[in-house]
Amino acid sequence: MSQVKEPKKRKMSLERRHNLTGWAFLTPATLMIAVMSFWPMIQAFILSLQTGKANNLKFGDPLANYVRMFRDNVFMASLGNTFLYLIIQVPIMLILALILASMLNNKDLRCKGLFRTAIFLPCATSLVSYAIIFRSLFGVDGFINTVLINLGILNTGYNFLGHATSAKIVIIIALVWRWTGYNMVFYLSGLQNIEYSVYEAAKIDGASPMQTFFKITVPLLKPTILLTAIMSTNGTLQLFDESLNLTKGGPANATITMSHYIYNMSFKYVPTFGYAAAMSFLIFILVAILAFVQMKVGDKRD
Amino acid sequence: MTKAKIMKVLMYIVLTIVSLISVFPLYWMLISATNKSVDVSRGALLPGTALIDNWKSLLSQSPVGTAMINSFKYAIILTILALVICSLAGYGFEIYHDKGKDAVMSILLLGMMVPFVATMIPLFRMFSSAKLLNTTIAVIMPTISTPFLIMMFRQSARSFPHDIIEAARIDGLNEIQIFFRMFIPTMKSTYAAAMTITFMNAWNNYLWPKVILQKEETFTMPMLVANLTEGYVTDYGVLMLAVLLCSLPTVIIFFLLQKSFAEGITGAVK
Secondary structure, three states: OHHHHHHHHHHHHHHHHHHHHHHHHHHHHHHHHHHHHHHHHHHHHHHHHHEOOOOEEOOOOOHHHHHHHHOOOHHHHHHHHHHHHHHHHHHHHHHHHHHHHHHHHOOOOHHHHHHHHHHHHHHHHOOHHHHHHHHHHOOOOOOHHHHHHOOOOOOOOOOOOOOOOHHHHHHHHHHHHHHHHHHHHHHHHHOOOOOHHHHHHHOOOOOOHHHHHHHHHHHOOOHHHHHHHHHHHHHHHHHHHHHHOOOOOOOOOOOHHHHOOOOHHHHOOOOHHHHHHHHHHHHHHHHHHHHHHHHHHHHHOO | HHHHHHHHHHHHHHHHHHHHEEEEEEEEEEOOOOOOOHHHHOOOOOOOOOHHHHHHHHEEEEEOHHHHHHHHHHHHHHHHHHHHHHHHHHHHHHHHHHHHHHHHHHHHHHHHHHHHHHHHHHHHHHHHHHHOOOHHHHHHHHOOOOOOHHHHHHHHOOOOOOHHHHHHHHOOOOOHHHHHHHHHHHHHHHOOOOOOOOHHHHHHHHHHHHHHHOHHHHOOOOOOOOOOOOOOOOOHHHHHHHHHHHHHHHHHHHHHHHHHHHHHHHEEEO
């Protein structure tokens, strides 16, 4: 009897052992995310209900910080700037990336690797580096002004970063430059999962490149488009390096982003951690809402 | 010319222009690093002779060597730890998956939505009360384990054949040996992609090191470069040389691992 039972018993214990091994494998990573991400998130919320400077934080009116936010002109400006970047820059970048990816997916194209590498190259430069490169290019005595003067378009250097509208445009140009190739790689990867024969069949059926793009590429890439849209939204809401290093938030806070303002309120001036935490919690809520909306919209078109 | 031919020519023109625009700022940086500031302002587009002067000037005003070493130290330690810990977890989530583990994974994925700026202040307070400001641990801890990397490795573990695991078990390998001897060598391209992404993020990270590192001897390259623009007069030649040094490691890694990077991303998007 014991001989019959033996293997079953061993198998059970083996299964349990594998189960426990699985937990052991994933515990370090899970714990670290819990401690370094979820726990601070809860603390940020608790902090956002407290007011006071530096470490003299106290619970008073729990909504004081949230009310203050909407009366704070600089914060409202940073919210407006962030959404301006989101509404203008993200669609331009994603559409451009999609067009470039479908061009590079063409089997007959020569020098494909060269084009792909060149367009992806900006992503290899650090955020601080490219912000400073663009700051220098668009400086009063920078390269762009030199070219415009030599072409006779301008008489003296134009202070691109000193005027609100042009400073915003420079930031948008810089962002598109830095991130288009990054998104393009995702689309190229997605396109590789689509059978190329679909495109050949469309060609034989006499579909124009436009039709192929809208009827085949876009619908089949929808999951990837959704992924990049969510990533870009998330990234745009957290823009920091560009605001700080390209325009220093100026002129007169015309280009400051939410993260930059939160940084200033926490680490540049006398820290108001409670208020800064409230603003950062708003970013979290915005990220969550926008991701939810994008997923809903993404689902509907199925 | 037929319509198809015109389209083709148009395509080459568009791709060439976009490629030139993509490369130009980096070319300009490279050229500017070898020119005097005045010449940069005059619009120099060819290599100059001021590289060594710029180099001397840069060394005399900021501790580039220290910052380089610091950046490498933080990025390498972080990348190794992140790869080991996240791939173990991704493997664990996929190979031993059951309802409980799947539930934990979906909670972790929610972590992707947590913006760093929201956790930054509590993390700063946490590390500062633990007296860990200006330490390597504080720089790397928050980004060692990320839902993105775990997901990437879980996705690639999905294509890891179960037969191999069974065969290895019969051969008497234990579970951790199977992971190190079977899984890691098979998943080279995923590891290469994960390495590229993690190293680049670690090297380029700016906000968190700026918050947590307050002593100059602990500064990273991006911090050093950003500080160079603080003065009233900008020496473009020196500045661009610093930017070049700051960009070089990630650009080199990118070129070395470009192919496996693309393969790894393809695996993750599937």
